[in-house]
Amino acid sequence: MLIEGFGQEGQERLAGARVTAVGLGGLGSPLAIYLAAAGVGRLTLCDYKEVDAPDLNRQVLHWEGDVGRAKADSALEKLRALNPRIRIEVIKDPVSRENVRGLVEGSDVVVDCLDNFDTRYLLNEACVGLGIPLVHAAVEGLRGQATTVVPGKSPCLRCVIPVAPQRKAVFPIIGFTAGFLAMVEAAETVKLITGVGETLAGKLLVADLGDNSYQVLETRKNPDCPTCGSR
Numbered sequence: 001m002l003i004e005g006f007g008q009e010g011q012e013r014l015a016g017a018r019v020t021a022v023g024l025g026g027l028g029s030p031l032a033i034y035l036a037a038a039g040v041g042r043l044t045l046c047d048y049k050e051v052d053a054p055d056l057n058r059q060v061l062h063w064e065g066d067v068g069r070a071k072a073d074s075a076l077e078k079l080r081a082l083n084p085r086i087r088i089e090v091i092k093d094p095v096s097r098e099n100v101r102g103l104v105e106g107s108d109v110v111v112d113c114l115d116n117f118d119t120r121y122l123l124n125e126a127c128v129g130l131g132i133p134l135v136h137a138a139v140e141g142l143r144g145q146a147t148t149v150v151p152g153k154s155p156c157l158r159c160v161i162p163v164a165p166q167r168k169a170v171f172p173i174i175g176f177t178a179g180f181l182a183m184v185e186a187a188e189t190v191k192l193i194t195g196v197g198e199t200l201a202g203k204l205l206v207a208d209l210g211d212n213s214y215q216v217l218e219t220r221k222n223p224d225c226p227t228c229g230s231r
C-alpha cells in the first residue's frame, strides 16, 4: 500500500478482483502463490493433471508427498493455508473449444500458464471475444517470453505469434526460468487490476537468463488476424 499510486485503493481492487490461471505447473505454481499472498480476492485455477516427480524442480506448489495427486488438489490445500481469506476454486477439466468461454467468463484477468500453443490460442480467442485481458508467458530451458493482450487495444497472441512453434514431446525447463516469467505474469496481473505502472500490452518481453539479455520488443496488430482482425 506504500507504493505510489497503489495505496489502500489498489489493495481493495485486488481484493475485489477475480483472476483465472490456466495451468498449475512451472508458471502457475509461483504465480498462484504470489497472487494468493497479494490478496487477489478470487482465484480460479485450472489443471487436469497429476503431480509428477520430475516436475518438482519448478512446480513449487507441489511437494514430494504430492506425487500422484491432482495438481489442483495440491494447489488448493497449500494456497488455502497461505491465505484463508480469499476465495479459491479449482477446475480439473482440460481446456477445450467447448468449455473455454465458460471457464474465463467473469474473470478480470486470465493468465496463461500453459505448456502448449493449441490451448493458448483457445484462451486467446475466448479472451478477445469476451474482452478480458490475457497475460501470456512461455518458457523453455533458460529462455522465456511474456506479453499482455488487452482486447481492442493491443495486438492479440495470434498477432504476436501467428503460428505455433513446433510442439516438442519433451523440452527442458529449469525452475528459475519458470519462476522469473511467472513473476512477470504476476506483476502484469496486479498492474492490470490496479492500474499501477505500464503493462506489456503491445510489447513482448524476451528474456534469456543464460546470457542475461532482456529485450522488450514492440508488437503490431495484424489487420488480417483471424482472431482479432475485425475488432
Ligand SMILES: [Zn+2]
Binding pocket: 155, 156, 157, 158, 159, 160, 222, 225, 226, 227, 228, 229
Ligand atoms: Zn490478433
